[in-house]
Amino acid sequence: MHDFFSQSVYFGALATFGFYQLGVYLKKKTGLAIMNPILVAAVIIVVLLKVTRTEYADYNAGAKYITYLLTPTTVCLAVPLYEQFELLKKHRVALLTGITSSVIISALLILGFSVLFGLTHEEFVTFLPKSITTAIAMGLSEQLGGYVSITVVAVIITGVFGNIAAEAVLKLFHVTHPIAKGVAIGSSSHAVGTAKAMELGEIEGAMSSLSIAVAGVLTVIASIIFSMIY
Amino acid sequence: MKYLRQIIIILFISFLGEVLNYLIPLPVPASIYGIVIMFGLLVSGRLKLSSVKETSHFLIDIMPIMFVAPAVGLMDAWDLIRGSVVQYLVLILGSTFLVMGLTGVITQLMLNKGSAKGGEDHA
Incomplete structure (x- = not known):
């Protein structure tokens, strides 16, 4: 299982989008500022990586394609x-x-x-x-x-x-x-x-x-x- | 083909930002040069808002998702900061508290001064 998470191409991106969406849902349900979706997603992913003993670098191999969009998005501000x-x-x-x-x-x-x-x-x-x-x-x-x-x-x-x-x-x-x-x-x-x-x-x-x-x-x-x- | 054109314009301005970041020996991120170029083109009318609007709003809508992976990166930096967490929190919360309060006071003073002189600032 550990090897699978490390090698999966889409795991990082799916976890990022999916847990962010969960954070948005929790924020809406509770109305608490501490339920910031970025914070919720990051905490869940850290726990998940620790539990499955997956390295940050392996997660980021998939997630970095999301971060890649940051420069063009900032330009759009x-x-x-x-x-x-x-x-x-x-x-x-x-x-x-x-x-x-x-x-x-x-x-x-x-x-x-x-x-x-x-x-x-x-x-x-x-x-x-x-x-x-x-x-x-x-x-x-x-x-x-x-x-x-x-x-x-x-x-x-x-x-x-x-x-x-x-x-x-x-x-x-x-x-x-x-x-x-x-x-x-x-x-x-x-x-x-x-x-x-x-x-x-x-x-x-x-x-x-x-x-x-x-x-x-x-x-x-x-x-x-x-x-x-x- | 609307989105294709918008994406090309945004990527082109981002690329120009990278070029400036490379040529100018200042620690200014490529994205900042990009904001200034895009804003300048819009204000001068050389670039129409409709040429970039939809793609820009879409990217800004999903922008928070782009910060999740860097935040997770804290797990690799944890050993480095473990001993200083309390100091970091005092710095973050203390400065935010004072910046917010003092900025409010200064802006309010300026507004009152403006309206006393019959200036252009009205609520």
Whole structure:
């Protein structure tokens, strides 16, 4: 059985799609942010690989064809950004100031924690892109020499936490303006947080999803500069 | 043949991104050059939204599935991070909490300043 899983061409891809679908179902049934489909699928697959004593490399031999699509898909993120371009132009001052501050504050905090905990340069650049969409974060972590799989998990944890905590955090900081709420959620916790912003309201949702792409691109610039500091 | 053309355009822009990543000595991922090229073409009107729309929306819809395999890759990195998990969690949760709160405060200040001056920002 172990040999079969190791040699199967479609096992990796089927497990990835299938358990992701199961995660979507569980998320819908329970409504819990922790039931993030990526997280559910990854945990089940890790357990399955451990139980069948299959190597990650053997699983990835089939699954890598899915990951292969990531670059063209990231390029496509320009399409929703273009579709929301009018909204971006209308609120450009507040949006650009808010998102730029978010990107700089995030980099400074991660630098601070890294110094505090004595993390290595590789660990530092692994976490630098953690508040942005996984697609850009992965590419950036790889280019800067970080641990890509840790970046992916850090991005997911960030998103899930942002989703769960958003309402309480914004209340604590007395943020009441719908545009400010959307920008805060989208630029700190990307698409997973944006799901919460959409529940809060239409403006919050639109502003949050707009912030994802802008924060993503700005973070590339900030991360390159910060990666030279520490 | 609509999808075939859309796929060719998207792959061509991705390829251009790779070329730039190779030529320019900066750690900018190929996909970022691609986003900028695609966005520039759309805004300038050289590329019509209808030439890439359906395939783009399809790929973005299934995008989260592309992160499952890299997340599973953590099992190979586990030995490396086992000792630092608590520090990592403090860093991730602490910075997310502060970034969200402070960004909200700053954006709200800018919005209030804008509307006090009769600027263009209204809720």
